[in-house]
Amino acid sequence: MRVLVAGATFGLMMVAMGCGDRAEEPRDPDVLYLPVTAQLARASMAIRGVRPSISDLKVVKEEPARLGPFIDLYLSSAELGATIRAVHNEALRVKTQHVNYTPPSFGALEGKSPSQVTAAVFDEPLRLIEDVVMHDRPYTEIVTADYTMADPIVAAAWGLPHTEKNGWEKAKYEDGRGAAGVLATNGLFLRYRSTAFNYNRGRANAISRGLLCHDFLEGEIHLDTKINLADPAVVSRAVVANPSCAGCHQTLDPLASYFFGYMAGPLNVSGYPFALYDGKNVGAWANATGRAPGFFGVETESSESTLRGADEGAEPVVVQSGLPGLGKAIAADPRFARCAVLHFASYLTETPMKELSVDWVARLQEDFVADGYSIKKLIRDIVMSPRFAVAAHAQRQGAERLVGLQKARPQQLATMIEALTGYAWRGDGEVEMLDDDLLGFRVLAGGIDSYYVTEPVHTMNATSSLVTQRLAMAAAAFAVEHDLTHRERRLFRDGDLRSTKERDVRRQLAHLHGRIFSELVGDDAAELGDELALFRGVLEDGGDVERAWILVVAAMLSDLRAVYF
Amino acid sequence: MRASRRELLRWGAATGVAALGSALWGRGVTATRTSLGPARRLIVVLAGGGVDTTYAIDPKEPAYADVPAGAVQQFAGLDVFCDVSRPNVTRFFEKHAAVTSIVRGISTDAINHAECQLRITTGSRESTRPDLCAMVAHEVGRAMPVPYLILGDVAFTGPYAVSAARVGATNQLIELLDDGGGGSAGSGIGASAREAELLRRYREASAARARAVRGAQGYNRARVEDFVEGMERAEQLRKLGRFGKRGETQALGAQIDVALTALQQDVSQAVMLNTRMGWDTHAENFRQGELHEAMFGELTRLMDELARRPGRAVGTRMIDDTVVAVLSELGRTPRGYMGGKDHWPVTSGMILGAGVMGGAVIGATTPAAEAIAMDLSTGAALDASAGGVKPMYSHLSAGILKLCGVDPGSYFEVPAFDAFVA
Numbered sequence: 001m002r003v004l005v006a007g008a009t010f011g012l013m014m015v016a017m018g019c020g021d022r023a024e025e026p027r028d029p030d031v032l033y034l035p036v037t038a039q040l041a042r043a044s045m046a047i048r049g050v051r052p053s054i055s056d057l058k059v060v061k062e063e064p065a066r067l068g069p070f071i072d073l074y075l076s077s078a079e080l081g082a083t084i085r086a087v088h089n090e091a092l093r094v095k096t097q098h099v100n101y102t103p104p105s106f107g108a109l110e111g112k113s114p115s116q117v118t119a120a121v122f123d124e125p126l127r128l129i130e131d132v133v134m135h136d137r138p139y140t141e142i143v144t145a146d147y148t149m150a151d152p153i154v155a156a157a158w159g160l161p162h163t164e165k166n167g168w169e170k171a172k173y174e175d176g177r178g179a180a181g182v183l184a185t186n187g188l189f190l191r192y193r194s195t196a197f198n199y200n201r202g203r204a205n206a207i208s209r210g211l212l213c214h215d216f217l218e219g220e221i222h223l224d225t226k227i228n229l230a231d232p233a234v235v236s237r238a239v240v241a242n243p244s245c246a247g248c249h250q251t252l253d254p255l256a257s258y259f260f261g262y263m264a265g266p267l268n269v270s271g272y273p274f275a276l277y278d279g280k281n282v283g284a285w286a287n288a289t290g291r292a293p294g295f296f297g298v299e300t301e302s303s304e305s306t307l308r309g310a311d312e313g314a315e316p317v318v319v320q321s322g323l324p325g326l327g328k329a330i331a332a333d334p335r336f337a338r339c340a341v342l343h344f345a346s347y348l349t350e351t352p353m354k355e356l357s358v359d360w361v362a363r364l365q366e367d368f369v370a371d372g373y374s375i376k377k378l379i380r381d382i383v384m385s386p387r388f389a390v391a392a393h394a395q396r397q398g399a400e401r402l403v404g405l406q407k408a409r410p411q412q413l414a415t416m417i418e419a420l421t422g423y424a425w426r427g428d429g430e431v432e433m434l435d436d437d438l439l440g441f442r443v444l445a446g447g448i449d450s451y452y453v454t455e456p457v458h459t460m461n462a463t464s465s466l467v468t469q470r471l472a473m474a475a476a477a478f479a480v481e482h483d484l485t486h487r488e489r490r491l492f493r494d495g496d497l498r499s500t501k502e503r504d505v506r507r508q509l510a511h512l513h514g515r516i517f518s519e520l521v522g523d524d525a526a527e528l529g530d531e532l533a534l535f536r537g538v539l540e541d542g543g544d545v546e547r548a549w550i551l552v553v554a555a556m557l558s559d560l561r562a563v564y565f
Numbered sequence: 566m567r568a569s570r571r572e573l574l575r576w577g578a579a580t581g582v583a584a585l586g587s588a589l590w591g592r593g594v595t596a597t598r599t600s601l602g603p604a605r606r607l608i609v610v611l612a613g614g615g616v617d618t619t620y621a622i623d624p625k626e627p628a629y630a631d632v633p634a635g636a637v638q639q640f641a642g643l644d645v646f647c648d649v650s651r652p653n654v655t656r657f658f659e660k661h662a663a664v665t666s667i668v669r670g671i672s673t674d675a676i677n678h679a680e681c682q683l684r685i686t687t688g689s690r691e692s693t694r695p696d697l698c699a700m701v702a703h704e705v706g707r708a709m710p711v712p713y714l715i716l717g718d719v720a721f722t723g724p725y726a727v728s729a730a731r732v733g734a735t736n737q738l739i740e741l742l743d744d745g746g747g748g749s750a751g752s753g754i755g756a757s758a759r760e761a762e763l764l765r766r767y768r769e770a771s772a773a774r775a776r777a778v779r780g781a782q783g784y785n786r787a788r789v790e791d792f793v794e795g796m797e798r799a800e801q802l803r804k805l806g807r808f809g810k811r812g813e814t815q816a817l818g819a820q821i822d823v824a825l826t827a828l829q830q831d832v833s834q835a836v837m838l839n840t841r842m843g844w845d846t847h848a849e850n851f852r853q854g855e856l857h858e859a860m861f862g863e864l865t866r867l868m869d870e871l872a873r874r875p876g877r878a879v880g881t882r883m884i885d886d887t888v889v890a891v892l893s894e895l896g897r898t899p900r901g902y903m904g905g906k907d908h909w910p911v912t913s914g915m916i917l918g919a920g921v922m923g924g925a926v927i928g929a930t931t932p933a934a935e936a937i938a939m940d941l942s943t944g945a946a947l948d949a950s951a952g953g954v955k956p957m958y959s960h961l962s963a964g965i966l967k968l969c970g971v972d973p974g975s976y977f978e979v980p981a982f983d984a985f986v987a
Binding site: 097217229352470 | 674675677692711719755760764767771781787788791792794796848897900905911933935936
């Protein structure tokens with residue numbers, strides 16, 4: 001039995017600190033910070049992908065101390081779920097639509113498009129993480145949970161029970177893989193497969209990179225070309241005996257040995273339900289690399305092992321073998337908590353992980369663990385931090401790296417506009433056009449495809465402009481037509497929408513400023529001049545009121561104050 | 566004084582797209598690069614998956630490597646492995662060896678596809694760095710409507726995202742270039758010319774306000790400028806509207822057609838293509854033969870077209886101002902195993918076209934396909950103790966930048982492997 005020497009505190013039942021007890025972070029005198037209304041808007045977009053309501057803005061403007069309660073409210077909203085999935089998709093890079101990773105549409109999946117199939121099967125691990133976070137359970141459960149999530153497509157593909165006609169619900173694999181959260185989801189290992197003689201090393205690195213922020217590929221590796229990399233026997237010897245190989249493989253290969261239960265090689269689906277996992281193969285490492293499953297020096301396969309924290313008196317954690325053992329080992333590793341902090345802080349501030357303040361990350365990690373691995377509290381800590389509220393830097397040099405304008409990711413743009421106008425951009429009835437790369441425009445709008453494109457683009461370019469304008473125009477037409485013909489308005493406020501009197505138009509424009517830009521301005525504010533000029537210009541050009549409002553709304557929805565926050 | 570990118574872009578929009586590139590050429594950009602030679606267009610053809618170079622460009626003896634059927638033939642100084650089963654390979658070198666440099670023995674020092682694609686395209690290990698096309702497009706073509714056109718799948722724009730446009734996995738871009746119904750000015754959103762002008766004024770006023778406050782400098786300023794520039798580039802794209810058919814860009818041939826048009830019309834300075842041919846053959850290494858056939862068939866057509874279409878200067882052809890780099894992120898193991906070959910951290914490629922020392926084999930690999938140390942300025946073997954260097958992806962990238970008229974020192978701290986520059 002070996003002992004993992006680590007600095008983690010393994011007990012999860014920590015006394016949660018009240019958020020008000022956090023020491024307030026000092027503010028940088030050279031940094032200009034957002035006013036509280038803009039911070040609320042940024043937090044709302046980052047957490048929910050929607051703009052705050054005008055009433056929310058007015059309340060925090062009057063009472064800045066209400067910022068925290070509003071953030072708590074947003075953290076309890078259903079929209080947080082999509083953000084949790086998005087954060088983890090960037091971390092795990094699962095939502096690909098690569099043809100080699102797409103289960104075929106026949107049998108039980110007959111009639112489903114590739115977009116529908118990939119959207120479902122690769123969402124499985126993300127939905128599980130979402131479920132853990134939305135119920136505010138310890139984040140460690142993402143690698144220890146004894147269930148997965150399934151919708152009808154996932155259920156049909158993998159043979160899981162499913163009771164609801166549509167939607168996601170808890171389900172359980174009954175093939176002995178055990179309780180290991182995302183490590184026990186087919187979705188993750190459909191995305192990360194292994195060629196026959198690579199023995200799950202790619203899978204191991206994907207897990208290490210995504211959950212521990214330890215990327216084996218980032219190491220300084222110099223491959224020895226004296227060895228025949230095509231011969232598995234030669235490679236097997238080299239990864240043990242050749243120093244240039246063994247340095248990484250002594251930890252990579254044991255990690256990879258956990259995944260022999262998952263099918264390797266090309267995806268040859270002969271029918272559904274398809275068995276991607278076969279418990280009979282879990283011991284196949286013995287005839288492959290010969291390395292028993294182990295976690296960075298801790299073997300867990302042949303006997304029960306004990307992980308003990310560095311803290312004196314910390315309760316030892318008994319680690320089981322197999323995927324559940326791996327899950328517990330990951331959960332107990334201090335890098336797991338730090339990695340979660342890095343992913344969320346990076347996502348929520350649109351700052352590359354390597355550029356995040358080490359001190360800030362360390363503080364967040366400490367509080368995250370102390371808070372019982374509550375992601376909601378972690379998010380709260382991040383968005384309440386002055387680092388989240390930065391607007392600009394007074395010094396030229398400091399301004400170069402300070403992210404004072406965040407850009408709406410494709411999915412955020414879609415949800416923001418849908419929330420404002422009611423317009424949902426879907427193709428073929430069900431495909432989310434900003435969350436799809438075959439029919440839709442996810443990558444063109446700056447998103448990732450989790451395979452070729454793995455870094456989101458946090459600025460505008462020609463294609464993201466085309467996407468934004470197209471969506472803005474369609475949404476504007478949809479909203480104006482609706483609000484002109486319905487008593488219950490979606491975007492505009494009450495009043496005569498066909499009136500061209502300046503007073504009435506200004507009243508609406510002030511309302512739109514609040515809703516779309518999260519800016520509270522009076523009806524007579526100079527800031528409304530540009531929209532007013534546009535409105536008048538369309539009328540003077542022979543357009544009617546409806547056309548004028550469509551153009552104004554389209555311009556505002558695609559304006560930099562809307563796409564940046 | 567050099568014009569800012571915004572000024573150049575606006576100027577280009579106002580005076581017509583066709584004149585834009587050549588106008589930029591005469592406006593100071595070239596003047597700052599006299600020591601680097603002329604700015605050149607760049608086409609990168611990425612053969613993603615790992616080419617078995619023993620099938621053509623790096624022949625090996627059976628004593629040291631598992632090789633396919635065939636024999637070495639000479640083409641204007643190039644030794645190429647050919648076979649009757651791969652006539653397109655032979656035809657390609659018969660026609661274009663004189664403008665082709667074969668570059669052998671580039672170490673990627675890794676065997677993971679994604680990591681190696683990053684390295685071979687960017688010359689770095691950071692996915693936030695721009696790739697070769699992005700660098701060239703930004704440095705010498707940023708005033709064009711779409712300086713960097715991405716027709717393949719692997720590409721890294723880094724800080725130059727605003728200069729790049731992806732057509733998408735199924736060429737979705739063309740959907741966005743449709744007018745949207747009812748419009749007459751190509752606004753893409755069904756707006757009339759007058760309405761489009763009103764919208765433009767609105768955006769500019771908004772951007773001006775942003776520059777006056779949060780967007781005054783640094784990161785924020787760049788975001789504001791990218792917003793304005795992105796919108797202007799979008800407008801120019803709509804006016805062009807020639808990007809093939811939906812789904813077409815899956816094939817290399819269709820990518821070539823779009824790339825040629827974009828480059829010829831100075832819509833773009835650099836294009837990234839991908840063969841999308843499944844070179845990662847593993848247990849079916851025999852498929853490398855048919856893949857070579859397919860790729861070289863298309864490369865022949867690409868080079869034929871570059872040699873046929875007019876260049877920027879009167880009396881020249883596109884081949885006179887275009888560089889083509891055919892690269893693969895990996896080689897394949899010299900020896901196979903049960904009919905398959907695995908990933909190999911040493912690769913070879915081809916650099917073709919303008920400014921290239923044609924008919925030259927630059928560098929070498931050992932009989933067992935290992936990299937060797939060499940003089941990076943000549944490609945001649947040179948022992949490490951005498952200053953020889955095993956060329957890495959970064960050295961090659963620096964050399965390609967230099968060939969395209971970009972100072973490699975702006976991006977790389979390593980010496981350029983530029984022995985292929987004439």
